[in-house]
Amino acid sequence: MRPTRKTAGLEQEKLIMNLRFLETFVWVARLKSFRLTAEKLFTTQASVSSRIAALEADLGVKLLLRDSRGVSLTPEGAKVLEYAERMLDTAKAMKQSLDSDRAKVGRIRLGVMDTVIHTWMSALVAELTERYPQVEIELVADTALNLREQLQKGFLDVILQTDLLREQSIRSVDLARYPMGWVVAAGAAQHRDYASLAELGRERIVTFSKNSRPHQEVLSMLQAAGAESPRLNCVNSVAAITRLLRDGFGIGALPPALVDAELSRGELVLLEGLQPPPSLELVVAWQTGVALVDEVVGVCRQVLERYARDVGAQRIVLV
Numbered sequence: 001m002r003p004t005r006k007t008a009g010l011e012q013e014k015l016i017m018n019l020r021f022l023e024t025f026v027w028v029a030r031l032k033s034f035r036l037t038a039e040k041l042f043t044t045q046a047s048v049s050s051r052i053a054a055l056e057a058d059l060g061v062k063l064l065l066r067d068s069r070g071v072s073l074t075p076e077g078a079k080v081l082e083y084a085e086r087m088l089d090t091a092k093a094m095k096q097s098l099d100s101d102r103a104k105v106g107r108i109r110l111g112v113m114d115t116v117i118h119t120w121m122s123a124l125v126a127e128l129t130e131r132y133p134q135v136e137i138e139l140v141a142d143t144a145l146n147l148r149e150q151l152q153k154g155f156l157d158v159i160l161q162t163d164l165l166r167e168q169s170i171r172s173v174d175l176a177r178y179p180m181g182w183v184v185a186a187g188a189a190q191h192r193d194y195a196s197l198a199e200l201g202r203e204r205i206v207t208f209s210k211n212s213r214p215h216q217e218v219l220s221m222l223q224a225a226g227a228e229s230p231r232l233n234c235v236n237s238v239a240a241i242t243r244l245l246r247d248g249f250g251i252g253a254l255p256p257a258l259v260d261a262e263l264s265r266g267e268l269v270l271l272e273g274l275q276p277p278p279s280l281e282l283v284v285a286w287q288t289g290v291a292l293v294d295e296v297v298g299v300c301r302q303v304l305e306r307y308a309r310d311v312g313a314q315r316i317v318l319v
Contacts, residue, residue, distance in 0.1 A: 019091055021055040022084040024048055025063060029081050032071045107136040108296050111147040111159040114238045115178060115280060118258050119316070120307035127303050128296065135292065143209050143236055151285055157293050158286040160300065162213045165285045172285035173297075175304055177317045178255035180214070180277040181270045183263075188248035194274060201227025204250030207277075209236035217278045218253045253277045257315040279317070 027037040028048065038045045056063050063077035073081060108128070112121055128137055140150070144161035151159045151170065165172045182200065184190045194200045201222040208214045215234055222230040233250060235241045238258050245252045245259070246267055252259075262268040284300055286293045308316050 018055075018058070019088065021051045021058075023088055024051040025055055025077075026081065026084050026088060028052065028064060028071060029073055029077070034066075034071065106291055107138060108292055109138045109140065109155070109157045110296070111140040111142060111150060111156040111161070113144050113147065113161045114141060114236070115255060115258060116160045116282070117141055118238045119178075119311075120303060123307060124300060124303045127299055131299065132292070132295075144212060145209075148285070151287065154287065156287075157290050158284065158296055158300070160282065160284055162281050162283060164283055169288055170285055171288055172283050174281065174319045175284055175301065176282040176308065176319055177279035178257055178282065179279050179314065179317065180253060181256045182274060182276065183245055183252035183254060183256065183259055183268050184250075184271060185246055185248045186266055186269045190248070190251050191269060191271075194271065197222055197225035197274060198227045200251065200271075200274060201225065201230040204231045204233055205253055206233045206235060206241055206244055206250045207253040208234065208241075210234040214253065214277065214280055221275075221277060255280055255315070257311060260311070260315065282316075 024037060024041060027040050028034060031037050031040065034045050034048045038048045041048070052064060059076075059080065061076040061080075062074050063080055065072045065074055116124075125137060125139070128135070140147070140156060142150070144163065147156065147159040147161045148163065148165060150156045151165070152167065160175075163172075164174065190203050205218065205222070207218050212234075215232065219230060219232055222232075231250075233244075235244065238254075241252055241254060242259055242262065244250065246262065251271070252268075256263060256270060259268050263270065282304075284297055286297055304316075305318065308318050
């Protein structure tokens with residue numbers, strides 16, 4: 001179960017507090033004085049004592065000895081000091097890295113196909129905005145075919161679409177597969193059992209834009225199954241496809257991930273007992289040598305992995 005905003009905030013507060021306790025302990029060990037440590041950290045001796053006591057309680061050991069000669073480390077305190085210094089160094093390096101990202105400026109031209117927009121695009125833009133607040137995100141939504149053409153011409157920096165590209169100045173990597181299904185409005189005339197794909201192919205089939213990869217694969221699949229003249233209605237908008245299906249216009253050949261809410265509400269259903277269309281591939285492609293592009297591709301992977309964990313393998317499969 002993913003943490004809620006409230007529990008995540010409490011965990012972050014606890015982490016910051018523990019780091020503050022460690023920092024206090026390190027300075028007491030270095031300065032051998034609670035008074036000097038309080039002056040160094042702009043706090044009071046009582047606060048220093050409280051932090052050390054809390055840290056000792058958390059660890060279950062005595063860290064410091066105080067006597068008339070000052071402050072000294074116990075054997076356990078000496079061990080903890082070594083680890084505490086490493087942890088503070090790591091925390092400092094992490095903060096510097098994050099601050100460096102937040103200071104970056106520039107522009108990223110990101111192209112996405114409709115399927116991504118209706119699944120995890122919002123989470124990706126939110127993550128990019130959080131990490132790079134001074135970077136302008138220019139978002140272009142289009143068909144996979146048009147996105148590839150714009151990338152090849154240098155009009156886009158990164159695209160999320162369906163095909164691997166092999167060109168000198170472009171890199172591409174397979175990310176995932178969206179399982180496809182036959183989707184229909186609950187109670188519609190097309191909501192019935194079909195003996196074969198050939199019989200299904202006599203119905204009106206709604207799918208992605210003409211000559212797109214899913215369109216070609218669905219057409220080939222139905223023809224191979226014996227459907228002589230499949231009636232494919234090509235639509236380049238997921239929102240339009242969804243509305244047509246809800247209104248009983250036909251049978252959709254699309255990823256269930258795109259209509260997850262409608263399936264959950266029972267407005268749309270998946271036809272069972274038939275071979276589903278081939279999965280829809282998800283590929284990231286990008287221009288090499290462009291500032292920030294490698295970082296953006298890395299963020300795409302991270303956000304997609306979170307989305308995949310949330311929705312499960314029935315909706316998307318990482319490769």
